[in-house]
Amino acid sequence: MLPALWVAKTGLAAQDMNLTTISNNLANVSTTGFKRDRAEFQDLLYQIKRQPGAQSTQDSELPSGLQLGTGVRIVGTQKNFTAGSLQTTDQPLDMAVNGKGFFQILQPDGTISYTRDGTFHLDSNGTVVTANGFPLDPAIVVPANAKTFTVGTDGTVSITTQGNAASQVIGNLQTADFINPAGLQAIGNNLFLETASSGAPQVGTPGLNGLGTLEQNTLENSNVSTVEEMVNMISTQRAYEMNSKVISTADSMMQYVTQNL
Incomplete structure (x- = not known):
């Protein structure tokens, strides 16, 4: 017994x-x-x-x-990395990956972390950052005189300025995917780190080579x-x-x- x-x-x-x-x-x-x-x-x-x-x-x-x-x-x-539902917002800095892929975030120690959270903000320098102030990688800096901010489905970031209706490309967002996303290490703050189990990140242009497209004014809900x-x-x-x-x-x-x- x-x-x-x-x-x-x-x-x-x-x-x-x-x-x-x-x-x-x-x-x-x-x-x-x-x-x-x-x-x-x-x-x-x-x-x-x-x-x-x-x-x-x-x-x-x-x-x-x-x-x-x-x-x-x-x-x-x-x-479980199945996609959550997409919710439309009225914030131009809100973005979601429609399909496979992660946003790349630069950590204070110089390492790259990954997230599906597309709630972004601008810091005092105009850099697009997360809620914790960590910048996107590659960095996107929005000029102070920007009138509109547009992100294409392929990650192309463009703006228009006051007095100039012509669109200007200021950067290109890239996303990363992994052979085994379940092997990523969750570190909190909606961030993940690469591990030996996840494999190396496969970085590319959104919408190509199996990566999902980017959707502006949209957020991905929890699954x-x-x-x-x-x-x-x-x-x-x-x-x-x-x-x-x-x-x-x-x-x-x-x-x-x-x-x-």
């Missing part, structure tokens, strides 16, 4: 971590460009009491053995489904209750043994 207590304990711990993952998804249901996580379970080591296929006699073998599992654990979480997460939460709660019941049952059996033997 004691092993049953430890097995149930691993179930409680795993479901607790699963609920943490679900709660993080629900907490970010309104976060621009957020991608939901999914917890992945894995059974633990088995104690082999009788080896499957072992010889029971010289001419016969065991069709199945005696294998006792030791519980469960969460082996990892996986980001979290509230209904699905609520169902997952109920399922997790029931699984937690069942593991708690196992502990209660094992405790009752141990109490019976100690009181009657």
Whole structure:
């Protein structure tokens, strides 16, 4: 009965971590460009009491053995990079990637991070930056006398100035994609970092070589489904209750043994 207590304990711990993952998804249901996580379970080591296929006699073998599992654990979480719905805004600095790809963001330490959050702003120098002040890469600087700001579906950034209706190209946005986006390291602030698992970034012009196009005056919503997460939460709660019941049952059996033997 004691092993049953430890097995149930691993179930409680795993479901607790699963609920943490679900709660993080629900907490970010309104976060621009957020991608939901999914917890992945894995059974633990088995104690082999009788080896499957072992010889029971010289001419016969065991069709199945005696294998006792030791519980469960969460082996990892996986980001789901399916696209969220696109929401039209009236802000010219709002952008979304319609398809595959990430915006490239220059970190203070000089490294490049990646994001699906297209909520951009202008700093005091006219540079297009994130809400945390990190600039796009390649940098886009909007002159102070700019009257309009336009981003094409291929990333071409153009402006018009006061007294000059002719369009002027001031830069070209590029996006990056990865062979395995789920291998990116989430660092918060809607940013990701390249890892050995994600592979090297494949940088290119939006709309070409499988990269999605850019949509101005548009933001990508979180891909979290509230209904699905609520169902997952109920399922997790029931699984937690069942593991708690196992502990209660094992405790009752141990109490019976100690009181009657």
